[in-house]
Each structure stands twice: as structure tokens, then as C-alpha cells.
Amino acid sequence: MSFHSYLSSIITVSDELQEAFYKLTHTKEVKKGQLLVLAGERCNDIYFVESGLLRGYYYQEEKEITHWFAREDEFATCFYSFITHVPSAEFIEAIEPCELVQLPYANLQKLYASFPETERIGRLLTEAYYVKLEGRFLGLQFTTAKERYDDLMTHHPQLLQRAPLGQIASYLGITQETLSRIRAKQ
Amino acid sequence: MSFHSYLSSIITVSDELQEAFYKLTHTKEVKKGQLLVLAGERCNDIYFVESGLLRGYYYQEEKEITHWFAREDEFATCFYSFITHVPSAEFIEAIEPCELVQLPYANLQKLYASFPETERIGRLLTEAYYVKLEGRFLGLQFTTAKERYDDLMTHHPQLLQRAPLGQIASYLGITQETLSRIRAKQ
DNA sequence: CCCTGATTTTGATCTACATCAAAAATCAAG
């Protein structure tokens, strides 16, 4: 979906707002495997995924841990770096070729100032990051690996066809072997 | 520490800014055991803890899970509710009698608009919530209960004297029995 | 097609922590 259609489904996009978006964002295409953000760099942009699949990951004792996935119609950024202007701890990688809309921090602030309805974007972003993180934090404590896997599959059924098992396993907080076994029994 | 001294240690507080804070915040005293925010209510305020100890908790299948503690010189709020204006999923309770400074959401926005340096408050808040949550999320996956306990004790050594074991255990994501055993062996 | 490296599966074993249950210690109020 285009960013514009997505926005229209969320808020009323007046002609002036559409104009402002046109000026304040720009599109970006990335190839499979390309890195959008490197750990150690500041992440000053939000990306809206028009098509494709991104993931955020970091290293934990040599091992790559996938922190999130962002598919079409979702926002992606290094949340903490974006909010605090501190260098990112994570990498953003395109798992698939992507069409993205890039919205710099400063431009988002301009939008907030002129079009209060755009604050919903900030909320969706917070929701995408904080709330999901909280949900996963709880999940880690209170649900089994199988439950977490089933939940992921109901919310994102095609993920298994789009991302390698190891990335999904680390996202779920388990080893690849365990995820493989979970899948084996129906 | 007073909110004012704390702020002075973080940002330069001009006379006008001090004046603005005076108008836009107010102090609040709560007794031990008192609830500041109820689950189901919106949380529209940030609290700065001048003295005392607060905790946020929610229910997970009948069980009370402590989500965070906020001691003196820390900010506290129901982060998600505060940011998104959605009803809170958690309760805030005073574990000790507290002196608080209450800053409503709308007033924080006014401060941001007039005194850009106050945006640091928002960052500290995000840090207090998002980053800590992220750290705990990682901890849950990659460290043992003992390591998490030791880490908490180095950062908050008196907590054990100030909050009951069960609350600390649920904060660490373990049972009270396990925490008791961890403490037993030196 | 075949080969090579990456990804996924299968197997055997080990361990941190949960659960259930009861005893012990601490607290708070008459």
C-alpha cells in the first residue's frame, strides 16, 4: 500500500496535509540484504514500508538477535535512537527488496506543529515499539515458546516464507533447534 | 531531592523556566499503600519522586506482577497511557509515603513549546521506560536470575529493605522461592 | 545437473527455574 493510502485509512488527509507530506518525505528503494541503519549511527528517520520486509537486529555475544520485523504498511525505525538522538544499538536490514517512505525527525516535528492530527503517527510508532516490546516481555515470562510461535503465525502467517528460521527463532527468544522442533509436531 | 534541584542538575533552569515550572506543576503527597493510578483510567500525568518509592504493577492471571519501581529522583508514569492517552493497564502504588511533583501531559507540551531544553525530560522518561524495558527484555533472554538480581542490587542496593521480596521477584521475572534461594547462597 | 555453502532437522543430554507443599521467621495489633 502507498503511504498516502495508508494515511488516508488512519486520518483525514486534507489537500494541505498531502502537500506537506509531499514536501517533507521522500521515497527510497533498497535491495535485499542492504543495510539502512548501522549500529553506532544515529537513526534520524522513520521509514514507512510500502512494500517489502525490514528487520532490526543487534549482536548479543557474537550472535545476531532479531529485534523486530516490519512488513508492508508498518513503520520502522530504531525507536530509541530516533526519540533520543543517541547512536543506534541496532542495524536495520532489508530482508526483501523494499519501497520505503522516509520521514526525518525534524520533518515529523514540523508536521506535528502544523497538523495536530499527524500526532497519531507518533502514537502508532510508540505502539509499534513500546507496546509490542511490552507484549513480548510479558510473553517471555508467561507463555511457552509454542504459544509465542502460534501467536506470531496468526498475526504474521507468511513470515516463515519470507524470513529465515534463525531470525524468527531469535525474535521469539528461542534457539533455532527449538523452533524447528515446535514446527515439526503439527 | 527537590524537583527543582534535580532539574538544575540536568539542564540550566532560567528564571523564566523556573517560573513556568512553578505554574505548571504541583506537589502531591501520598501515604504508604495509596494508589495513584488505577488500571482502566487514563494516566495524564508524570510524577517526579522527590522522596519515597512508587511501583507500577498489573495483574497476570490473578497474580500481581511488578513492572517497575521509581525511587527518589526518578520519574514515574504509566508510560504507554501517558503517551497515547489510552487507559492504563497498570496500577501505580506508593510503597512508601511519597512527596511527588505532578506534571500534566498538556503542561509538559507547553513547556516543550516554550523551553526546548525541557525536551530532555521527555527523553529521560523514554529512557526510563523504553530503554529499561529493552534491557530487561534482553536480560530475560540472556542472563540468569542470579545475574539479574545482582545487577538490580548494584543499581538499587536498598530496594530489598524497601520493598517486599515477592514484588522484587516478579519484577525480576522469577518466583519468590527462586529469589529466596538466590539470596540464601551468599 | 552438480557442487558448495547455507539452512533446517533430528537426536541425546543437561540445567535453570517452576511448582507444590510445608516449616520457619517476621510483623502488627490487642
Added chain:
DNA sequence: CTTGATTTTTGATGTAGATCAAAATCAGGG
């Protein structure tokens, strides 16, 4: 103090998922 309630400790047992290792499958370039 005494007593009942709450909090903490101790004990016995069970299990989800980790780890290590090897086999099997898959994918894409020559």
C-alpha cells in the same frame, strides 16, 4: 508478650528449552 497473619525459607520433584553434534535438505551459480 501473645497470637494470628503475612512474608520468607527450605525441600522434593518436574519440565521447557538450551547445548552440542551430526545428518539432511535446500538454493543458486558454474
